[in-house]
Amino acid sequence: MKIIADENMPNAEKLFSHLGSVELVNGRALTQAQVKDADVLLVRSVTKVTRDLLEGSQVRFVGSATIGVDHIDLDYLAEAGIVFSSAPGCNAEAVADYVFSGLSYLYMTKKLQWLDKKIGIIGYGNVGKTVYARFAQMGCRVCVYDPLKESDTSSIHFVSLEEILTCDVISLHAPLTRDGDHPTKGMLGEKELSKLSAGVAIISAGRGGVIDEQALIACHQRLEGDIHLVLDVWDKEPDINHNVVSIVDIATPHIAGYSKQGREKGTWMVYQALCQHLKLDIVDVHKHDAISAGWFSSFDMSVEFPQEEMLARCIHAIYDVARDDARLRYKYRESKENNVFDWLRKHYVERDELNTCVVSTQKNASLNILDAVGFSIDTNKN
Numbered sequence: 001m002k003i004i005a006d007e008n009m010p011n012a013e014k015l016f017s018h019l020g021s022v023e024l025v026n027g028r029a030l031t032q033a034q035v036k037d038a039d040v041l042l043v044r045s046v047t048k049v050t051r052d053l054l055e056g057s058q059v060r061f062v063g064s065a066t067i068g069v070d071h072i073d074l075d076y077l078a079e080a081g082i083v084f085s086s087a088p089g090c091n092a093e094a095v096a097d098y099v100f101s102g103l104s105y106l107y108m109t110k111k112l113q114w115l116d117k118k119i120g121i122i123g124y125g126n127v128g129k130t131v132y133a134r135f136a137q138m139g140c141r142v143c144v145y146d147p148l149k150e151s152d153t154s155s156i157h158f159v160s161l162e163e164i165l166t167c168d169v170i171s172l173h174a175p176l177t178r179d180g181d182h183p184t185k186g187m188l189g190e191k192e193l194s195k196l197s198a199g200v201a202i203i204s205a206g207r208g209g210v211i212d213e214q215a216l217i218a219c220h221q222r223l224e225g226d227i228h229l230v231l232d233v234w235d236k237e238p239d240i241n242h243n244v245v246s247i248v249d250i251a252t253p254h255i256a257g258y259s260k261q262g263r264e265k266g267t268w269m270v271y272q273a274l275c276q277h278l279k280l281d282i283v284d285v286h287k288h289d290a291i292s293a294g295w296f297s298s299f300d301m302s303v304e305f306p307q308e309e310m311l312a313r314c315i316h317a318i319y320d321v322a323r324d325d326a327r328l329r330y331k332y333r334e335s336k337e338n339n340v341f342d343w344l345r346k347h348y349v350e351r352d353e354l355n356t357c358v359v360s361t362q363k364n365a366s367l368n369i370l371d372a373v374g375f376s377i378d379t380n381k382n
């Protein structure tokens with residue numbers, strides 16, 4: 001069996017080579033000729049899996065080690081009888097870590113106090129739910145807009161998009177869609193952004209294209225720069241608009257989901273799906289070999305700080321978004337690489353999820369909030 005896998009899929013050879021020959025490829029540049037005699041195609045979000053790519057090939061299984069599936073022509077795969085599997089939720093914790101690292105950055109650099117502010121989340125899927133749960137457990141005032149989920153009768157505070165636009169912090173976690181009753185392409189356009197008030201913070205870690213970038217620049221001008229922007233995803237990746245980069249606080253190259261564990265979970269989920277498709281037991285590889293532990297297994301928070309500062313210091317000990325922003329700006333300024341965006345992603349400096357690290361502290365109130373934001377907690381030390 002021939003398996004073609006994106007070279008940026010961690011552990012691909014380790015997991016799949018007992019099933020067949022594994023060839024690693026540049027996913028963005030993948031051609032029809034390369035996949036023609038493959039049986040299995042394993043991709044990440046940069047490969048457009050369409051009729052043009054697969055027609056005439058012998059591919060029978062496509063796996064995407066990602067949450068988003070906007071790069072996959074699902075209708076074509078169904079029509080062609082090609083089995084498809086993705087990795088729902090694999091990096092939801094990583095994206096949530098990114099959101100709180102971004103907010104912590106805004107606190108440390110601009111004194112943005114967000115714990116007592118009104119928080120709005122767009123999209124209540126695996127990521128939106130994780131982010132919502134963290135804010136809710138911290139006692140924040142949090143609401144969510146998701147027209148496809150609002151009939152779920154639960155304790156979740158669903159609101160209209162208009163209400164989300166009145167929030168102090170808005171975190172975007174909707175997929176990129178162009179069809180249906182609630183397409184998200186350009187959903188935050190001129191009309192919506194004109195409703196934002198000065199001082200608002202927007203975190204965009206879903207898909208580029210959900211925010212209209214020209215409208216965002218206009219909004220930034222209208223608010224005379226009094227808006228906080230943390231952007232991980234961009235319209236027209238990998239060719240990002242540097243006029244947008246220049247107005248944002250944090251600019252990162254679509255890496256919100258790039259925790260070591262999140263990326264490994266993506267490969268692991270696709271591996272399990274392929275084994276199931278092939279009716280094979282998962283005998284050769286075990287989960288604990290496929291998903292790494294963190295670099296820092298624990299630390300003790302011994303000094304007392306105001307809550308947002310305490311959170312920022314702990315979160316940034318594990319992951320500080322500023323490092324990814326600095327790297328992006330430096331590389332675009334200094335590098336001779338043709339494709340800086342993809343280079344940054346391919347050479348990403350590994351980071352762990354907050355949950356890989358056990359925090360201990362004498363303060364009960366701090367423990368609760370550190371638990372809420374995603375750390376593991378050592379209760380024995382209290």
Ligand SMILES: NC(=O)C1=CN([C@@H]2O[C@H](COP(=O)(O)OP(=O)(O)OC[C@H]3O[C@@H](n4cnc5c(N)ncnc54)[C@H](O)[C@@H]3O)[C@@H](O)[C@H]2O)C=CC1
Nearest residue numbers: 067068123124125126127146148173175182205206256257
């Ligand atoms: N920046 C990054 O590295 C990453 C980005 N993503 C992106 O984040 C998106 C969300 O991830 P998940 O929560 O795991 O996906 P999911 O599929 O579990 O949930 C998406 C949610 O968005 C909702 N939604 C659909 N249209 C909407 C609209 N018009 N307004 C508001 N909500 C709407 C859906 O009802 C669903 O509840 C993914 O589709 C992917 O594109 C995911 C992982 C990493």
Ligand SMILES: O=C(O)C(=O)[C@H](O)COP(=O)(O)O
Nearest residue numbers: 044045046066067068091257
């Ligand atoms: O899971 C998703 O959806 C994502 O956006 C991925 O984390 C993006 O990573 P790549 O698939 O582009 O490497």
